[in-house]
Amino acid sequence: MNKKWWMESVGYQIYPKSFYDTNDDGIGDLPGILEKLDYLKMLGVDLIWICPFYDSPMDDNGYDVRDFFGVSKEFGTMEDIKNIIQKAHEYGMRIVLDYVLNHTSDEHPWFIESKSSKDNPYRDYYIWSEGKMVDGVLHEPTNWGSFFGGSAWNYDKTTDSYYLKIFSNKMPDLNWKNPKVREEMIEVAKKWLDLGVDGFRIDAVSHLDKAPFVDAEAKPGEKYPLDYFKFSNQPMVHPYLKELNQKVFSSYDAVTIGEVGGSASIEEGIRYSAFDSHELSMVFSFDHNWCNNIFEINHPKFLKTDVVKLKQAFNMWQTSLKDIGWVPLNWFNHDQPRLISHYGSKKYPLQSGKMLATVLHLMRGTPFIYQGEEIGMTNYPFEDVSDFNDISSISSYQHHLNLAPDDPVSALRIAGMRSRDNARTPMQWTSGFFAGFSTVKPWLKVNPNYRKINVERLLKDQDSLFYHYQKLIALRKSSQYKDVILWGDFILKDREDQDHFTYLRNYQDNTLLVINSFSQSKTYYDLSKYQILDTLIHNQKKIKIKDQKILLKPYESIVFAVKEKS
Numbered sequence: 346m347n348k349k350w351w352m353e354s355v356g357y358q359i360y361p362k363s364f365y366d367t368n369d370d371g372i373g374d375l376p377g378i379l380e381k382l383d384y385l386k387m388l389g390v391d392l393i394w395i396c397p398f399y400d401s402p403m404d405d406n407g408y409d410v411r412d413f414f415g416v417s418k419e420f421g422t423m424e425d426i427k428n429i430i431q432k433a434h435e436y437g438m439r440i441v442l443d444y445v446l447n448h449t450s451d452e453h454p455w456f457i458e459s460k461s462s463k464d465n466p467y468r469d470y471y472i473w474s475e476g477k478m479v480d481g482v483l484h485e486p487t488n489w490g491s492f493f494g495g496s497a498w499n500y501d502k503t504t505d506s507y508y509l510k511i512f513s514n515k516m517p518d519l520n521w522k523n524p525k526v527r528e529e530m531i532e533v534a535k536k537w538l539d540l541g542v543d544g545f546r547i548d549a550v551s552h553l554d555k556a557p558f559v560d561a562e563a564k565p566g567e568k569y570p571l572d573y574f575k576f577s578n579q580p581m582v583h584p585y586l587k588e589l590n591q592k593v594f595s596s597y598d599a600v601t602i603g604e605v606g607g608s609a610s611i612e613e614g615i616r617y618s619a620f621d622s623h624e625l626s627m628v629f630s631f632d633h634n635w636c637n638n639i640f641e642i643n644h645p646k647f648l649k650t651d652v653v654k655l656k657q658a659f660n661m662w663q664t665s666l667k668d669i670g671w672v673p674l675n676w677f678n679h680d681q682p683r684l685i686s687h688y689g690s691k692k693y694p695l696q697s698g699k700m701l702a703t704v705l706h707l708m709r710g711t712p713f714i715y716q717g718e719e720i721g722m723t724n725y726p727f728e729d730v731s732d733f734n735d736i737s738s739i740s741s742y743q744h745h746l747n748l749a750p751d752d753p754v755s756a757l758r759i760a761g762m763r764s765r766d767n768a769r770t771p772m773q774w775t776s777g778f779f780a781g782f783s784t785v786k787p788w789l790k791v792n793p794n795y796r797k798i799n800v801e802r803l804l805k806d807q808d809s810l811f812y813h814y815q816k817l818i819a820l821r822k823s824s825q826y827k828d829v830i831l832w833g834d835f836i837l838k839d840r841e842d843q844d845h846f847t848y849l850r851n852y853q854d855n856t857l858l859v860i861n862s863f864s865q866s867k868t869y870y871d872l873s874k875y876q877i878l879d880t881l882i883h884n885q886k887k888i889k890i891k892d893q894k895i896l897l898k899p900y901e902s903i904v905f906a907v908k909e910k911s
């Protein structure tokens with residue numbers, strides 16, 4: 346295997362709007378990131394992924410880009426991002442930006458031109474189609490639903506046509522079939538790489554090619570079914586990515602992590618990211634993101650993790666890409682609920698938080714921590730629909746309210762538990778006003794638990810979650826076990842065990858046994874096949890082994906160096 350620098354990195358994702366505000370406007374900014382690089386250095390991460398800060402009307406918090414070469418006023422200036430790149434590089438860190446190539450804002454000059462007339466030179470930069478006349482009524486060209494609810498098409502009266510937009514109305518999809526669009530987007534990537542960034546997280550990358558405009562299958566009464574396969578992993582996406590790789594990424598030694606989400610099977614994942622595919626370095630899949638009962642029809646009050654399913658999901662990517670590719674490892678991002686609320690325990694937040702961190706960081710791949718994960722931030726206790734900022738949370742609330750108009754409480758609970766705003770509440774730095782995020786009221790409410798959960802407090806406590814993450818990173822980066830953690834084979838044990846997530850890592854003469862309990866009760870794990878040589882990391886004070894069995898407390902997690910008995 347050809348070793349690459351990014352295989353040995355540990356990532357940290359920053360959502361700028363919620364990270365740290367330095368100019369007292371309630372919105373996080375680029376100077377805020379610069380100021381906190383020391384904190385990130387102390388944690389030990391060295392690959393910083395910064396979500397969009399480009400000029401944008403902020404319909405989708407910056408994923409609706411108005412100018413790919415400009416910095417949004419509320420985030421700062423070009424100088425600020427240059428300073429971040431420079432200081433990060435001095436610190437031995439690398440910077441990855443979000444590359445949003447599937448769509449632009451409807452306020453982007455290309456779109457303003459494109460919609461102005463049918464013969465405008467920019468017309469084919471976007472995907473336009475005439476409506477369909479059915480019984481004298483004009484309809485969208487297809488019944489396709491969009492990710493954010495409603496139709497995937499929006500009507501524009503200037504030219505009496507519809508444009509495709511698989512996210513919001515203000516985010517028209519670019520037409521990648523047009524070579525001029527591809528050239529423009531290549532220039533965007535080059536410009537940022539020339540400025541010194543080290544790669545990209547590539548937004549919505551699986552959606553660049555669309556299926557022929559044929560209706561999706563709809564359930565009875567369903568007007569706009571969300572059949573995202575109509576715009577995911579369509580054949581031309583691969584040649585487009587090979588072209589990008591050949592014309593840009595490969596000449597810069599850049600890392601590229603494509604967001605393929607839930608739409609890509611492992612076979613697709615291999616097509617995108619195997620070393621010999623010459624497309625992307627790795628892909629973020631979402632297979633392990635929803636392994637609980639959160640989408641059950643009767644909308645659960647309490648979440649229960651399906652440990653067997655979770656293990657299957659990780660195992661699939663770990664083993665299928667063994668020797669032929671590499672994976673990013675992340676529990677969640679800015680679009681998903683917070684880790685401890687989703688897979689952890691309210692009763693045992695510290696133990697479950699440490700256990701979940703260990704599960705992920707001992708696997709093969711490049712780990713990514715999402716801001717606040719290292720201090721155990723949790724979901725927000727939404728009390729009213731006005732607490733939501735995210736367009737998709739508001740539309741999900743409306744959707745559930747439409748299904749049961751007499752039950753706004755359930756609509757709020759369901760939308761709340763899945764809401765993207767959970768991950769976007771301001772970072773909790775201190776127990777002071779607004780959690781030390783800003784001196785004024787932030788753009789999104791601070792989680793009321795900030796007095797207990799904040800960086801300042803955790804840094805004073807040697808037993809805190811922060812130091813557990815720091816130790817995991819140090820084990821991977823500089824310990825005697827570095828090689829087995831980085832390069833070792835992953836072997837899942839006890840697949841059907843609903844209580845434990847246990848695996849081995851093997852490299853040359855080293856074997857690690859990683860045992861994690863997801864149980865709320867005491868359990869045992871049989872160690873009779875192993876001779877224990879060392880303990881790398883543990884989330885309890887004492888190790889209790891009796892009759893060759895380890896007694897595990899709720900959410901206990903321990904990593905041993907072992908020798909397998911023959």
Ligand code: NOJ
Pocket residue numbers: 405408409445512548549604679680
């Ligand atoms: C995926 C991003 O992670 C999400 O936040 C955004 O809304 C969509 N892509 C559209 O850009």
